[in-house]
Amino acid sequence: MENLRELYQSTILDHNKKPRNFREIPGCDHQADGHNPLCGDKLRVFVELDGDVVNDLSFEGAGCAISIASASLMTDSVKGKKIEDIETLFDLFHTLLTTPSTTEIDVSPLGKLAVFSGVREFPMRVKCATLSWHTLRAALDKKNEVAKTE
Amino acid sequence: MSEASPFDVEATRKDFPFLEREIRGQQVAFLDSAASSQKPRAVIDAVSEFYATSYANIHRGVYQLSAEATEKYEGARDQVQHFLHAEDRREIVFLRNATEAINLVARAWGDENLQPDDEILITALEHHANIVPWQMLSERRSCRLRVAPIDARGEIDLNAYESLLSERTKIVAITHVSNAIGTINPLPEMIAMAKARGITVLVDGAQAVPHMNVDVKSLGCDFYTFSGHKLFAPSGIGVLYGCHSMLESMPPFLGGGDMIETVTFEKSTYAKSPGKFEAGTPDIAGAIGLSAAIEYLKGFDQAQLERWETGLLTYAEKRLSELDGLRIIGNARNKAPVVSFVVDGVHPHDVGTALDQSGVSVRVGHHCAQPLMEIFEVPATVRASFSIFNTPSEIDRLTQALSETMEIFR
Numbered sequence: 001m002e003n004l005r006e007l008y009q010s011t012i013l014d015h016n017k018k019p020r021n022f023r024e025i026p027g028c029d030h031q032a033d034g035h036n037p038l039c040g041d042k043l044r045v046f047v048e049l050d051g052d053v054v055n056d057l058s059f060e061g062a063g064c065a066i067s068i069a070s071a072s073l074m075t076d077s078v079k080g081k082k083i084e085d086i087e088t089l090f091d092l093f094h095t096l097l098t099t100p101s102t103t104e105i106d107v108s109p110l111g112k113l114a115v116f117s118g119v120r121e122f123p124m125r126v127k128c129a130t131l132s133w134h135t136l137r138a139a140l141d142k143k144n145e146v147a148k149t150e
Numbered sequence: 151m152s153e154a155s156p157f158d159v160e161a162t163r164k165d166f167p168f169l170e171r172e173i174r175g176q177q178v179a180f181l182d183s184a185a186s187s188q189k190p191r192a193v194i195d196a197v198s199e200f201y202a203t204s205y206a207n208i209h210r211g212v213y214q215l216s217a218e219a220t221e222k223y224e225g226a227r228d229q230v231q232h233f234l235h236a237e238d239r240r241e242i243v244f245l246r247n248a249t250e251a252i253n254l255v256a257r258a259w260g261d262e263n264l265q266p267d268d269e270i271l272i273t274a275l276e277h278h279a280n281i282v283p284w285q286m287l288s289e290r291r292s293c294r295l296r297v298a299p300i301d302a303r304g305e306i307d308l309n310a311y312e313s314l315l316s317e318r319t320k321i322v323a324i325t326h327v328s329n330a331i332g333t334i335n336p337l338p339e340m341i342a343m344a345k346a347r348g349i350t351v352l353v354d355g356a357q358a359v360p361h362m363n364v365d366v367k368s369l370g371c372d373f374y375t376f377s378g379h380k381l382f383a384p385s386g387i388g389v390l391y392g393c394h395s396m397l398e399s400m401p402p403f404l405g406g407g408d409m410i411e412t413v414t415f416e417k418s419t420y421a422k423s424p425g426k427f428e429a430g431t432p433d434i435a436g437a438i439g440l441s442a443a444i445e446y447l448k449g450f451d452q453a454q455l456e457r458w459e460t461g462l463l464t465y466a467e468k469r470l471s472e473l474d475g476l477r478i479i480g481n482a483r484n485k486a487p488v489v490s491f492v493v494d495g496v497h498p499h500d501v502g503t504a505l506d507q508s509g510v511s512v513r514v515g516h517h518c519a520q521p522l523m524e525i526f527e528v529p530a531t532v533r534a535s536f537s538i539f540n541t542p543s544e545i546d547r548l549t550q551a552l553s554e555t556m557e558i559f560r
């Protein structure tokens with residue numbers, strides 16, 4: 001059960017129960033759908049840009065605690081950031097999720113996103129944590145296709 | 151075995167080597183046999199011994215090893231024939247799995263026999279394997295796919311089913327047992343209704359053969375399909391039963407070696423069934439493993455196994471219903487040992503991960519039955535399924551782990 005507490009940290013449980021920015025942005029510049037066909041999780045991400053800065057960001061959808069909390073924390077972490085900085089952040093987040101726990105990583109740039117470090121012990125759940133990020137990337141690319149984890 | 155000697159689950163557990171394995175310091179409570187069954191030592195040994203002592207390709211060689219391999223492979227066909235109570239050994243076709251068997255019928259029989267505006271009838275309980283091949287056929291032949299509805303318990307609505315049978319219905323493709331919620335369909339009634347109208351019937355028996363005696367002759371279906379891997383046999387071997395006249399009337403599915411009589415560059419003539427449908431070197435060892443699995447099951451009293459598994463289901467439903475916020479999905483009166491459920495406020499994937507930490511293996515997700523999930527208005531469920539080696543104490547472990555999981559998410 002220790003690994004489980006490590007995975008489902010209180011911040012994650014809190015964001016799962018009360019997801020932040022869980023709303024539509026009507027008429028926003030960018031939006032995209034994300035789908036994990038293996039488990040059926042579905043998200044829609046809405047982005048409003050001001051130049052190359054994310055002015056507002058929100059999401060809707062249904063999924064497991066990891067995917068909902070990750071989407072919620074992503075909206076908190078990304079709002080007000082430049083698009084290029086978001087890419088850097090996603091890269092680091094992805095590195096955190098896929099690097100063995102024995103390897104030291106400087107997680108300070110990740111801020112609250114570091115709570116997902118427990119996912120490293122659960123490789124089957126990496127896709128849950130990255131679904132919202134893939135969807136955000138698709139929204140920013142203005143691709144009219146569903147972002148998939150497969 | 152006589153009625154006097156009760157079913158000995160501890161002795162049965164010794165037949166399954168995977169139970170010797172510990173994960174995170176504990177024995178696994180494997181509650182996912184509906185996805186694929188664990189293998190008894192008898193099956194593992196039969197496959198291993200075949201590879202070690204009698205292996206060669208079949209139906210070709212004039213030498214001793216090939217003769218032995220052929221004899222074992224064809225012996226497996228006889229075993230399956232008796233297992234399904236088929237009339238004729240030529241009615242048993244070895245394929246990869248139930249999915250391939252259904253695809254074979256949809257292609258070889260469907261393409262020949264369906265005309266535009268004809269209808270194919272399935273049920274709301276089907277696995278994707280018994281939906282998608284018929285959708286593909288409907289597209290190829292401009293036909294319509296109709297779906298017989300179920301009620302709130304997850305039982306087929308027989309009146310609605312019967313009213314969907316019409317002169318346009320050319321085939322009924324129905325599951326024997328629902329993989330997602332365990333419903334056992336009333337096949338005798340359903341098949342009789344279709345047969346009274348001269349409609350061809352295919353049964354997806356993948357979830358039925360591990361739990362009950364199947365008699366294709368008395369059922370009266372034209373096709374019955376199952377996968378070996380759910381019946382204690384290796385993965386990669388599956389069976390299509392087809393009544394002889396039906397198989398003979400069908401064109402081949404795949405072309406290649408072993409399915410021909412003569413080949414010239416201008417034209418080939420085909421072997422008779424079942425050879426016609428077994429192009430290329432088949433899964434010889436898989437067939438031998440399947441035969442060993444059936445032989446293993448013959449060592450038990452089937453009625454005792456069914457009582458044991460039904461007992462596990464009843465106990466699981468009782469224990470699970472003690473948990474507040476847990477809802478069982480599918481309450482058919484006649485169920486295979488499968489229980490599907492959702493937990494308030496906890497997504498099935500989180501439940502699955504949490505249970506795994508306690509060494510309890512369950513399936514979570516849509517169980518390749520997305521339309522059925524939509525009917526019950528859930529994105530996914532947790533499914534615990536039971537086999538002959540499971541025990542009530544494993545169900546206690548499931549209940550305890552669920553209770554702890556609900557505590558974490560409270």
